[in-house]
Amino acid sequence: MSIISLAACAGPLSALQPEGPAARGTATLWWSMLIGAAVIFLAVLAISALAILRPAVVASFGARRTILWGGLIVPTVILTILVIAAFALGERLLATPREEMPLRIDVTARQWNWEFRYPGGESTANKVRIPVGEDVDFALTSEDVIHGFWIPRLGGKLDAIPGHTNVIRLRADRPGTYGGVCAEYCGTGHAVMPFTVEAVSREEFYSVPAQSAELRP
Secondary structure: OHHHHHHOOOOOOOOOOOOOHHHHHHHHHHHHHHHHHHHHHHHHHHHHHHHHHOHHHHHOOOHHHHHHHHHHHHHHHHHHHHHHHHHHHHHHHEOOOOOOOOEEEEEEEEOOEEEEEOOOOOEEEOEEEEEOOOOEEEEEEEOOOOEEEEOOOOOOEEEEOEOOOEEEEEOOOOOEEEEEEEOOOOOOOHHHOOEEEEEEOHHHHHHOOHHHHHHOO
16 A cells, blocks of 8 residues: 555656755655654654553643643644745745846746747747756746646746736756646636646757747657
8 A cells, every 4th residue: 555655656747756956845845744744643642552551651741741842832843843944945936036047938828728938939838948957937927817837846836827927936957858737726628738848958958949849759
């Protein structure tokens, strides 16, 4: 059963197979929460077993001390650590200004496809190419309803909202093809709104036009 469960953690849309710094941060936070939850679960089981088998030992702690430590201090410390980690790792997704801004690709979502427009004016549908090892800012907007832009192996998700532009910064560390999906239910065609991300070398990205590459077999 455990082997089957672990198999579900792999695949083209697995956030637990990160290929970029933002996705690694998300995976690290997930594993941290899983380990923390497992430790808490085992501790509760141990205390419960102790209360059944050795009730006098648990009673010796006293009700006030048990509530103070078990209900206030320990949970507060654990939650504070997780919140700080979440904020720190989430910073990697923010497109903060810097002296030399990254490549920007404009993304327009609509029912039921994605349009990617490159700085030179070229555009592709449901497929985007990015250079390996280089930050890319995806500027997201929508023509109709809210859509969720998500490339699990490269980073977290961000909404594409009508009349507004959200920017998410992602990077692929290795060449390959990564799956992307709409992570926000947007109507009857929601399930048929995937897209693919092709990470190629910098030389290929800047020398081969995006539209020409999309037409290659």
